Amino acid sequence: MPAIPSTPDPLARAQPRSIVLCVGPGGVGKTTTAATLALQAACRGQKVLVVTIDPSRRLGQALGFENAPAGTELAVDSPAITGTGGSLHALLLDGRVVFDRLVAAYAPSEETAAAIVKNPIYRATTENLGGALEYAAIAQLQLLHAEGRYDLIVLDTPPTANALDFLVAPERIQELVNNPATRLLTGGGRLGSRILGIGNGIVIKTLSTIGGGDFVRDLGEFLRDFSEVLEAYRNRAGDFQELLASPAAGVILTTSASPFSVREAVHFLGVLRGRGLRVDGVILNRVLPPFAPLPALELLRPPLARQLGDQADAALERIVAAYAGLRAEGEHSLAAVRVIHEAYADLPIWALPRQEPPPTALSDLHALGGQFVEMRT
Ligand SMILES: Nc1ncnc2c1ncn2[C@@H]1O[C@H](COP(=O)(O)OP(=O)(O)OP(=O)(O)O)[C@@H](O)[C@H]1O
Ligand SMILES: [Mg+2]
Numbered sequence: 001m002p003a004i005p006s007t008p009d010p011l012a013r014a015q016p017r018s019i020v021l022c023v024g025p026g027g028v029g030k031t032t033t034a035a036t037l038a039l040q041a042a043c044r045g046q047k048v049l050v051v052t053i054d055p056s057r058r059l060g061q062a063l064g065f066e067n068a069p070a071g072t073e074l075a076v077d078s079p080a081i082t083g084t085g086g087s088l089h090a091l092l093l094d095g096r097v098v099f100d101r102l103v104a105a106y107a108p109s110e111e112t113a114a115a116i117v118k119n120p121i122y123r124a125t126t127e128n129l130g131g132a133l134e135y136a137a138i139a140q141l142q143l144l145h146a147e148g149r150y151d152l153i154v155l156d157t158p159p160t161a162n163a164l165d166f167l168v169a170p171e172r173i174q175e176l177v178n179n180p181a182t183r184l185l186t187g188g189g190r191l192g193s194r195i196l197g198i199g200n201g202i203v204i205k206t207l208s209t210i211g212g213g214d215f216v217r218d219l220g221e222f223l224r225d226f227s228e229v230l231e232a233y234r235n236r237a238g239d240f241q242e243l244l245a246s247p248a249a250g251v252i253l254t255t256s257a258s259p260f261s262v263r264e265a266v267h268f269l270g271v272l273r274g275r276g277l278r279v280d281g282v283i284l285n286r287v288l289p290p291f292a293p294l295p296a297l298e299l300l301r302p303p304l305a306r307q308l309g310d311q312a313d314a315a316l317e318r319i320v321a322a323y324a325g326l327r328a329e330g331e332h333s334l335a336a337v338r339v340i341h342e343a344y345a346d347l348p349i350w351a352l353p354r355q356e357p358p359p360t361a362l363s364d365l366h367a368l369g370g371q372f373v374e375m376r377t
Helices: 030-045 057-063 095-106 112-117 120-128 133-149 166-178 181-184 191-196 200-207 213-238 240-245 259-274 297-343 363-368
Strands: 018-021 047-052 074-076 087-092 154-158 248-255 281-287 349-352 373-375
Touching: 018 030, 030 047, 030 057, 030 087, 030 154, 030 248, 030 349, 030 363, 047 057, 047 133, 057 087, 074 133, 095 120, 095 133, 095 213, 095 259, 112 120, 112 213, 120 133, 120 213, 133 154, 133 166, 133 213, 133 240, 248 259, 259 281, 259 297, 281 297, 297 349
Parallel strands: 018 154, 018 248, 047 087, 047 154, 248 281, 281 349
Antiparallel strands: 074 087, 349 373
C-alpha cells in the first residue's frame, strides 16, 4: 500500500471551513484528533477554538481545564503557535452552562427563567436526559459560530455507543417538547396551558390524586417552560441541520482500523452524506504499520537458545504469537482503507500512527499532527 507524500493534514487539504465536526465510533480518538487538528490549524495562523467533551484527565490538564470555571474559553499556549499569528482556545463543553445560557437568553420573562432554573427537574434533565449533551454541543457550536470570534471552531462529539446518536439526539429533544403526550401533560401545549390556566389538565389531576403529584406538576411546568425556551431559541438561531449542512461546516470522521469500527464508520458516512453534511476526510487512528513476515524461525532459535536455554522454545512461541497479532493489526489498516475506498472512492483517508505512550501533552499533539499520512489503495 503506497502512502503518498503527505500534505500537512486533513484540514489543510480540505475546503476552508469555519466549523469542523469530529465524529466517529466510541473510543477511537475523536477528542485527541479534534485537539490535534485544532492545534495544527492554529499553527497555520488561524484563530481556533476547540470544544472538547470528556477529555482524559491528562489531556484536560494540557488544555488547562483543571481549576478553571466550567464553560470558560481558555487560551492554550504552545510554542508551536507563537509567531504564526494564530491562536488556540479550548472550551470544555458543559451541558448545564449551555442550557443556563439558553434559558437566560430565551425564556419569555425573567420570572420564567428563574422558575425553570429552580425547578428540580431542570438539573436532572440537563444532566441525565439522553441526548441533552448532544443538544448542548450543537447549541454551543451555533452560539459560538454566530458570535464570529474565531476563524475555526473544532467540535469534538460526545462519547456515544452509536455514532449516529450525535445526529439523532438533538432531534429527540426537540420531539420531546413537541410531542403530543408532553402536550397533554402540560395541559394542551403552550396555548392550551394558557387557555386552560392552572390545574394543567386531567392527567396531572389524576396522577396527583394517586400520589407523585408534585413530581408530575414539576415535570409539566418544566416541559412547558423549557419547550418555550427551546422554541424561541430555534426560531432565532435557525435549524441545527441547516448549519451543519452549510458549506461553513465540514466533518472529519475518525475511526480505528478494527473491522467493527470500520463497518460502523462506513455506515455513518452514508448517513452523514444523506443528511447533506460535507465529509472532508477520514482519519484512521492508532494504526500500526504493515509488518513484514517474521524472519525464518531458524534464525531466531540459536540466539534465543544461547540466552534462555531450555526456555527458548516457549519464548519463541510467545514471540511468534505476539508478532502475528501485530501483523494482523497492520493488515486491518490496509483492509480498512480498501473497505472505505470501495464505498467512497473520493474520500481522502489519513493514517495516524499509534503513539506509545498515548499523546496527552501539547507537545505530543503537535508531534502527532505532523504525522498524518494520506493513504491510497
Ligand atoms: N494516535 C494515538 N496513539 C495512541 N493512543 C491514542 C492515539 N489517539 C488516541 N489515543 C488514546 O486512545 C484513548 C481514546 O482516545 P480519545 O479519548 O481521544 O477517544 P474518543 O473517541 O474521544 O473517545 P470517546 O468516544 O470515549 O469520547 C485515549 O487514551 C487516548 O490518549
Ligand atoms: Mg472523546
